[in-house]
Amino acid sequence: MVGSSHEALHRIFQKDPALLTRALQRVLHVPFPPPHEIVALNVDLTEIEPVERRVDxxxxxxxxxxxxxxxxxxxxxxxxxxxxxxxxxxxxxxxxxxxxxxxxxxxxxxxxxxxxxxxxxxxxxxxxxxxxxxxxxGPDNVPVITDEREAERDVPLAVLSAMTHGRGPKAAPILESLATALKTIDPDSAAVFVQFVDSCLADPQAKQMWRDLMTAIQYFWRHPLAEQVREEGREQGIEEGRIAAQRDMVLRVLEWRGIPVPEDVRERVNACTSPEQLEIWAQRAVHAEEAGELFAASGE
Known part of the structure; x- marks a missing residue:
């Protein structure tokens, strides 16, 4: 027995399911396609067993x-x-x-x-x-941030840029500008951002470039990558390890960008013992068209 208008208003469609589609078509003028068959289903939507559903x-x-x-x-x-x-x-x-x-x-x-x-x-x-x-x-709308000043203005956005564009020829200037920008924020936040970028770099060359950058500028923060860098530094001497990493970074940037590295350029980079000079060369490597431009900018 129907005991209320609430019940009657929906149960009429259980009695004549086709009435619902006719009402859609004739009353609401909705072009619902004529059904071949209508079957009543269980109306209980309760989930008896808990279902784990999580957003990120x-x-x-x-x-x-x-x-x-x-x-x-x-x-x-x-x-x-x-x-x-x-x-x-x-x-x-x-x-x-x-x-x-x-x-x-x-x-x-x-x-x-x-x-x-x-x-x-x-x-x-x-x-x-x-x-x-x-x-x-995604990569089609997140800005590509390769300018240091732009990266410093919004470091988290620069981090997002590195996370979404950290592959291909754009990776080197993106990572270089971000590494510089991270120096301007507090170390704890920078440590988290370093780990985010490291986790998102699927390209092995880009990941190694990022770790070289972190080593070269001694980002010794409280996270697993930093501890790994510290251990490597202790094994070969912090200063010696820093210089060796800077040399490696200069050459890696050129090679990763597809620029041939003549033997005389490689020997000159490997012979350098000045961290300041190596950092200048690393910055030039990001934009150089050929390996010799590392030294040509100021007649070095």
Whole structure:
């Protein structure tokens, strides 16, 4: 027996499921396609067994226009399961906090960024019950920061630039400018940023270049990479290790950029014992068109 208008208003569609589609078509003029079959399903949506669902990072932002939940998802590749989980996350968070959720996807891969930026539309064509439009940060829109002054103005953005663009010919000037900018902030924050960049550099040459930079300027901070650098420094003498790392960095930058290194240039770099001179040469190596330009700038 139907005991309330609430119950009657939805149970009529259980009695005649086709009525619902006719109402959509004739009353709302929604072009819902005629169904071949309609089957009633269990209406209980309770999850008896807990299901673990986690977003990567969740932030609450208070603004003059209201409170927003910033849902950050790190994505390495396309994953069609996200078409279900991302709408679930946003709906759940809105129900729990009653704040507008904003989905932000970050990736190092252009193809993944293109995939993630496609709207997720649930419903039928022409009339979607739910649309999720992720905001995507990736190599196609994160700025390439190669200027030291620009990096110093916004160090976290420079870190993000290194994390998303840390491969190919742009890596050397990006990492060099970031290494310089890190000197301008507090050591504890810099230590965290160093580890973030180190973790994101998938290119072995770029990763080695980054570690050479950290060694050469003696970023001895409290994180695993710093401890590794300290141990290497103790084994060969801190000053000697620093100079050797600087020499190696100068040559690595040239080689990694595809610039041939003649034997006389290699011998001259390896014979240098001045940390200041080696640092100048390392900076020139980032922009040089040929190896000889290391010395030509001031007639050295």
């Amino acid at each position: 990072t969740l932030l609450r932002a208070e603004t003059d226009d209201g409170t927003y939940l910033l849902v950050v998802e790190s994505q390495t590749q396309a994953d069609e399961r996200k078409r279900g989980s991302w709408p679930y996350y946003l709906s759940y968070l809105y129900e729990k906090y009653r704040c507008e959720p904003v989905l932000i996807v970050i990736t190092q891969n252009s193809a993944t960024a293109q995939w993630a930026s496609r709207p997720i539309r649930l419903g039928f064509p022409g009339w979607h019950s739910l649309t999720v439009r992720p905001l995507v940060l």
